[in-house]
Amino acid sequence: MMVACVAVLAAAACSDQQGGVAGPTGADEASPWVRPPQIDGVTRDGGVLVLRGGAGPNARVVLRAPDAAAVATTADGAGRFELRLPPLSGDVRFTPEVQVGEDAAVSPETLVVIQGGAGPVVLIAAGQPTVRLDGGDGLDAVDSDGATLMASGRTNGAAPSVNINGADMSPTAIGRGRWRAVIGQSGPATITVNGKRFDYPGAGAAESFVVERAGAGWRITWPVDPAGRQTAWLPD
Incomplete structure (x- = not known):
């Protein structure tokens, strides 16, 4: 069944364009020169x-x-x-x-x-998977906008085996030697990458920029224009 991409993360996953993403709230537009x-x-x-x-x-x-x-x-x-x-x-x-x-x-x-x-040391951007600069092979981050989960990480060249809440996923290569897998779910989830289990605790509820411990990892929540928010969970 085809599902329309309506959420911020889902829209990013449906797009073939890798550049020109929207920045975090308040970011200026880049100069064309x-x-x-x-x-x-x-x-x-x-x-x-x-x-x-x-x-x-x-x-x-x-x-x-x-x-x-x-x-x-x-x-x-x-x-x-x-x-x-x-x-x-x-x-x-x-x-x-x-x-x-x-x-x-x-x-x-x-x-x-x-x-x-x-x-962790990371790069965040609205609608995009969080880039974990200090990560390794496996699961680096789980991003959520409250309607969609996006798991992502690095790869050594071979596509990883990814399962989210019992559903086998087909990860997509996204450049920078990275992959992502998107599912239209929200809330806590069990994510398995190459046989290793991660218990995702769910998205944060803060309306402003917040960094906090959540489960076995760190969670960043930040506002996204026009009136949304995005959460990135970074497993230990």
Whole structure:
């Protein structure tokens, strides 16, 4: 039976377009002349988080946070950059952007560092699966908009075996070496990936940005335009 895609996550899953996603509430539109940065990895150097990613050649990459000083670096001639974060405490949100002269391009993704880096480090975006920068093969995140569940993770090349509440899923490759599986359900769920069981505790009820422990993992809830919210659960 064909099911119409009506929810935020379902609409994203039905779309073949991978770029141009809507950003978190309040994000500015990216400039058509400047490529926004894309963070694609994180490592730990002692107590310091080192982010790496791509942007335009020699672009000025800036991370801005509501309650912390901006952090910046310059990409090399190939557009690659590394950015060392200062010591952090608590849960910090960064908005990645590129500045070239007076022009700027804001990423549709928000970088979230949980517990100063002691917890997960992720990229969130409205209607898209959460990208776990510190994850491994298997289940990285479960996103929900209250009507749809989207499980996602990394793959070593082979399609993972995914089961949600007894239903065998057919994961879809989505780039960045990642997969996703979408089901039109809400509420707590039992998810099995390559034989490993995860007990998803359900979506959060907060109306504002909240990071909290939920079951055996972390849960992020954030508002999404025009009047919705999205939750990402990150298993331990």
